[in-house]
Amino acid sequence: MIHDLSKILQLEPKFQEIIDTYGNPTITIRASGFIALSQLILEQQVSIASAKACYDKIENYLNGFTPQLILQTSDEELKACGVSRQKISYIKNLARSIEKNKIDLESFHSKTETEVYNELIQLKGIGKWTAQVYLMFCLQKKDVFPIGDIAVQHTMRELFQTESLEEMELHATNWKPYRSLATYLLWHHYLKKRNR
Known part of the structure; x- marks a missing residue:
């Protein structure tokens, strides 16, 4: 998934700021089943x-x-x-x-x-x-956007000035088909900013 980084950065320049500040996100992989x-x-x-x-x-x-x-x-x-x-x-x-x-x-x-x-x-x-x-x-699926996640919502408000969940979902359509990677970047920003 991390090899798609250049593609998501073309779609969303703000993600470059996250990487410049905090480095690359960690992609967690768990077993399935x-x-x-x-x-x-x-x-x-x-x-x-x-x-x-x-x-x-x-x-x-x-x-x-x-x-x-x-x-x-x-x-x-x-x-x-x-x-x-x-x-x-x-x-x-x-x-x-x-x-x-x-x-x-x-x-x-x-x-x-x-x-x-x-x-x-x-x-x-x-x-x-x-x-x-x-x-x-x-499953390492590439295009998932967990809009119900509080950290995702918080970071969307902070970085993209989106208030409602509808606005967030709409903004995230710009990141298809790499919304999972976008989510990792949003989490990365949220956690690093809070020193977690």
């Missing part, structure tokens, strides 16, 4: 560290992390690993969908951003943000 999606569910509304601790507990307890193992485990056992009832239902629903072939995560690599996004948000507990983060980090 059931574990990755389950981890994203665990990360909803909590810190990455506490979600990781929770995942590690489950994996150690079950000696693995597969749809079959999750479905064989009682809600009480998962709750003892620190998972909320709501997230247990989401992860079990995902496991069931995979087991019943309602969703084929392997097929996502050859599908478009829109196709994958539409399949993912059909699943209970996977909203827009989770689907978009999965597309960006796990």
